[in-house]
Structures are given as structure tokens and as C-alpha cells.
Amino acid sequence: MQSKAEIYKTIKLLESQKESLNVQLDLGIIDSDGVRDELNLISQKEKVLRDRLVFMSHVTADGEPRAISHHEPTPGNPKDYYSTKMPDGKKIKATTYDGLMDKLFNFYTNGMKDYSLESVFKAALYEKEITENPNQQTLYHYKADFSRFISKDMAKKDIRSITDTALKSYTQEWVNRDHPKQKTFFSYKGVLNLIFGYAFAHRIISTNPAAMMKNKPYMKSCDTRKARPEDKILSPEEIDSIRQEVRYRMTRKKWGEYYINGYAMLFAIETGVRAGELCALKWEDITENSIHIHAQQLTKRESGKKVYYYDTCTKNEKGISQDGREFPLTRKIAGLLREIKELQDRLSISSEFIFCHEDGDWIKTDAYETFLRRLCQAKGFKVTNNHALRMSLNSNVLIPMNVSVADRAAMLGHSIQTNLAFYSFAQKDYLENVRDLLDSQDENVKGTLREPHNIVPFSKKESSEHLISQAF
Template sequence: MKRRKELLEKHPYKIWRGKDEFWHTYLPNGNERKPIKKKEKKAIEEAVIEFYKNQEEIFIEDVFNSWVTQKYEYKEIQKQTYDRYKTDFIRFFKDSSLYKKDIRKITEEELEEFIRKTINDKQLSNKAYSGLRLLIIGIFKYAKKHKYTEISITNFFGDLELPKKCFSKKVVLDKDSVFTDMEVEKICSYIKENESLINYGILLTFQTGLRVGELCTLKYSDIHGNKLSVRRTEIRYKDENDNYIIEVRESPKTDAGNRDIILNSNAQKTLKEIRRLNPFGEFMFMRNGQRIKEKAFGNKITKICQYVGIKERSMHKARKTYATKLINGGVDESLIIKQMGHTSIDCTKNYYYFNNKTDEEAAMQIERAISY
């Protein structure tokens, strides 16, 4: 509404209703003026607004900001997703040839060149490219809806052919992705000798595969016999002053994340130790009356790795270790999906399943398997 008002105030000619019952005004036409008329006042105002909009340059950043703000205001995305889209936009577009170009003048050839150059220059993986693609689709669908472009982005990507070899392939080593059985034993021994809420939280992650955002928002009311209900997670986003806000969201990361995890006997014992150390807190993990945040667990597992003399790994690697143990243990795939909060076993096997054997253990397995 503010923008509409600004554009109407910019109009130098009077808008009036004539004896013919039509609304009249003029539009600039070079050194002259062009008369127009409409039946409704709103219609002639829209014509004036559209005229001045078309005189201005509409940068791709303007369209992006309108699109992402609309999605956030309509609650189609959470604040942390909004922040991630903003960060990705700067990463992909800030120094590009399209950044300061009127979106109405961008051709399909220029858009394709931008995509190929960005993939090559920034050495994007297929996963990183999917983030770029998501932004382009959102921006150009919004632009087409508001008549800023004639490009049908759906057809554009349908015709776009990108060979697999153009994407950067990051080599992920098994030893960097999961903990070996021996390493887990070292961590467990350290935790049992150094009791603390944070340490027991790390142990619980190895025993349940919880996401760290789920872990740090657990309450005792989530325990139901041998099951643990996952119903919330920690979120982080920036406020209007660019300061980070950390909150508890009363829903998990994904719809599949809303689940009841089966606890084995060791996990149940760990929960009893947690309650012993913090019997009355609102959350299971609290320190000085405040909830222990996700970052604290990440920092602590790094220090534990250093102390026991193993390669530093994150809390997420503990979750991947749990998934690997379930698969190696022959647990039914339908149960693995439920425990992990995934939608399919393919997700678990493709991104969470790694060889957690030492070189010596792997060599022994091969020796036993190949007897000829």
C-alpha cells in the first residue's frame, strides 16, 4: 500500500471523473502526454501504477526479497529457513552478472549461462546446486506471476541439461563420518567416569540417534515407559537487528521427526542418571536454571574426542553412528525409519550408513568371507 501511494503521488496529472462517467488522466509519452480512461477509479489508478512500475528497473534482488518475505509472512517457511535463503542468495547472486540487471531483460540464455558459470566457479555439488535451483524457481515464478518476465521457469528447467560431471564431488571418508566401536567405547568410558548432564546427553545421542536440536529440548514428560516422544526442537534465527535468537519450537525438524523412539535398557539407565542430576528442571538438560543449548553439546563432544585421543567429530556423526549400528544389527527397515525420523530407508542408507569398522576389523571380515 505504501508503494502504491508513492507511485500515485509521483503521477503529475490529475485523475478526474468526466461527464461521460469515465475516469480520466494522462500518461507521459515522450515530450507529449497520452490520454487514458477507465470505468472505475481503481482501474485507472492501477493503470497509472503499472505504467510507473514499468519505468523503473526491477532487480532480481527486489523480486527475491518480495518472494521470500511473502513466504515467511504466509508461514510457508520458518525464520531459520528465511535466513538460510537470504544467505544463499548472497552466496549465489551477489557478484553475478544478473545481480544488477533488470529482471525483465534477463533472457533464458543469460539465465542458463549464469547457472553453468555458478556451478563451475563455486564448484557446487549436486546438493548445493539444488539450493540455487530452489531460489531461481521461487524468484522467476514470482516474477512471472507479477508479469516481470515471460520465462516459464518450469519449462526452462525441464529443457536444461546439466551433465553429472559438472558438479563437484566431495569425497566423504567413512572414518570421518562415524565413530568406530572402539571409539564409542572410549567415549562411553570417559562419560561414565566424568558425570555431567552434557556428557550424559552425548551418551543418550549414541543410544537413541536423536538430533542434537531434539536432545536439548527434551522434557521428562516425553518419557513413556520404554519409549521417548520427540515433539520439539531448537531453532536459531536472526532478528531485525541481525542478532541470533535461539528458541524452542513445539514441533520437530520435519513431519517424520514427530516420533516415539524405542529405548533399549542402556538408554533407560542413562535417562535415570540424567533425572538424578537434574530432578526438577523444566527440561532434562539445564544449567544454572537455563536450558543447555545445542552449541554446548557440540563443543563438549569435540573436547571429549580430544581428551580420549580420537579424531574430532560432531554430534551429527554420533547420530550417523547410531543409524549404522541399527542397519548392521539387522533391525527391520520400517523400525529404522521410525527411530531415525526419516521418510524412507533410502535416506538412511544413502546419507547415514557408513563402514564403522577399523582397517583391522575390515581385513578380518574380508578374510573370513573370501576363503578361496
């Protein structure tokens, strides 16, 4: 079966053939005898392919075909038309079935009904999908970035009326207001390049204002500061606070004793596993002395629907399994796992996955990360993600215990360079800790100065003449 990209290319090829024949016919290069039949045959092929592409595209989020209704004339309503509901919930109509199919085809291939920025974006994204075969996550991020960076008023503007000055002004206002990170700015610029690049290529606009924008002026307003440790990790006191909150919720009817996302968070605190690795852990991965971390939960889009699947590689293995890594099974972790297993047995919950719902289905990364974010926000913390638990374990626990950087990197599943550059921070309360250590050295000191200790004696410096004479 042909893909949407293949069908689209075939339609474009047929259009070129038809245009070429019409030009030759108008110039008298070819005889009209037989050409009309050939043109009709091409048109019929186009229609079949057009309808096929529409039916593949005009589906619900579940992948089901969207209904097309025929409204026949009635005494109270003499209009005869065809209609269908679009992905945005709006209805479109046409007096004939073919007319409706033409509208649908135009929407799904170039979307040029109103030339609004949002309409052009949808058309550009659809063309990218059917001609470049991008990763579904790429399409998802483009949609999310458009909603994030383009205001509702801007999205409604006719792209043909947006000058380079207007686009620069909008961009400058945004960076001055939000002071985004440079990486965020480049994501914004990527959305603009997609939209205006498409419009320029399809001759909707005569110049590309996005191409006229230099990045340097806007970099001045971007946040280039390195995040401080307190912006990345949780302190031991904050970790204890969310532990206590989860344990408290387990006693409340609202959440219940089988508070599986809470148990997952308690496990993540002790092991520093990534969210995807956490959701993919199975009981068979627990050995006598260690935890075998070798898989992750990932998502993809199938027929417009998000699907979760089990991947046999961890993030750092980049698609090529190296059998993952091992994390030591401490008494505390073993006790937590035993608690979960006993609770599942008592509630008759059966699953190969450690962190599962009562029906045995594994928990999802989105739900777990949403739970963690809301929990941390409720506590008033600045950091609200699972990644902070990984870095907190490294900085608050492993480093003070003098675990070597090589062992820390192996346990968390990344390189030594990554551990040193992005995971090793001073603890939030390091000033108090250092002060206490320094004060403890002065507890028995009298006066303003104390006698130096651990003195290494050195002999007086000998003259060069003496050293030379000794050498001979």
C-alpha cells in the same frame, strides 16, 4: 486486526478503483462533480493503510517499532528532514513525513530503490511473505540460500543489465567450481526463479533469463555420486575419541563439570535420538525400562525473531501424534542419566528438561549442533552432525549385534525401508574385520588348500527312466 497481506490487497484494490475513476473522468464518461471528493477519500484511505502497513513492517528484530526522527533547522544546519534506520543499517531521509512514509512503503512492498539483484530479492521475498503466507522456515531458507549462492558482486548488479548469457555463465562457473549436489542446484534455481520471476511480473525486466535456463547442462557438473559410508558415519574409534574429548573438557575450568552439550552428545551416541528430540526430553519421559521419545523442539519466526517451542510429535509422525516410540533404558544410559541428575541436584539446577542450562532453560538445537560440529571439526572428522550419530549407532552397534531391521527402525523412529536405504552401511573398518575373520578360518590350515568341511552328501543322479519306473 488485518494482516499485512490483507492490507496490501486492499491498497491494490483502492489503487485500481482510483485508476478506473481517473480514466473515466479523462474520457468524459463520468462528471467531475463529486468524483474529486471520492478520489480524495480513496487517497486518504490509501494513506491510512499505507502507514499501517509501514508500521507493521518497519520493526527491529525484536518486533519493536523503528524510530523516525525529525531534524528541525538549526543555525548550524538549516536542513529540515525526516530520517529512519533501515533493516540493513542504512539511513533514509525525506524532506516531509509523508515523503519518508512513501519511501518506506515502496521499500517494503517493492524495494525498487536501486534495482540491484539484492534489492529485488528482498522485494520479492517480502511480496511472497505478505501475499502467500509461507512458512517462516521457507523465508529463512530463501535468505540463507541467497547469501550462500549469490556472490557480493553479483548481488550488487543491476538486474536490468543481467542477460540470460551472463546468468548462464555465472551458473556454469559456480557448478564447475563447487560441483554441488543436484538438490543444492535446485535450491539455487529456486532463488533465481523467485528473483527474476518477480522482476518480470513487475515489468522491471522484459524477459526472464532464469526461465531460459535448462537444468540438464548444469547437471553434468553436479556431484551425483552416492556418499560413501565414511562420508556419513563415524567409526567406533572416532566415537570413542569424541567421548574422551568431552570427558576431558569436563575436567577443565574453561568448560566446567556441568558440560551440558557434552552430556547431550554422550546420550545421543547411545540412543541415536534426533537433535530436536534430544532437547525436548523431559525427566518424566524416563521410565523403569525405557525412554519415551514423543516430542521435539522446533522453531518459528514471530515478529522477525526466532522462537523455540515444544511440539508433541516426532519428525516421522508429521504433525499427528502417535505417542512416539520407546528406546530401551540400558545400564549405560541409566548411569549417564543418574550422573546428570546428581550433578543438577548438587548445583541446585531445577528443570523438567533433562538437558538444560544452569538456569533451568532447555538447551537449543542450534547451540547443540554448533557444539557438535566444532568438536568434530577440531578432531579432523569429515562428518560433523548429530545425524551421523544416529547412523553410526545403527551400523556400528545394532547391525553387528544382529538386531532385526524392524527393531532398529522402531528404536530410531523411521520406516524399515528408510533404515535399509539410508542408515545401514558397512562399518568404516569392515575390510580389516572381514580380513581378520577370513584369516581366522585359515589359522590351522596347512598347504595351499584345506579339506572342505560341512559337506552335504548327495546321491548320484538317477536316470529319468529309473525315476519313471519307480513312480509306477
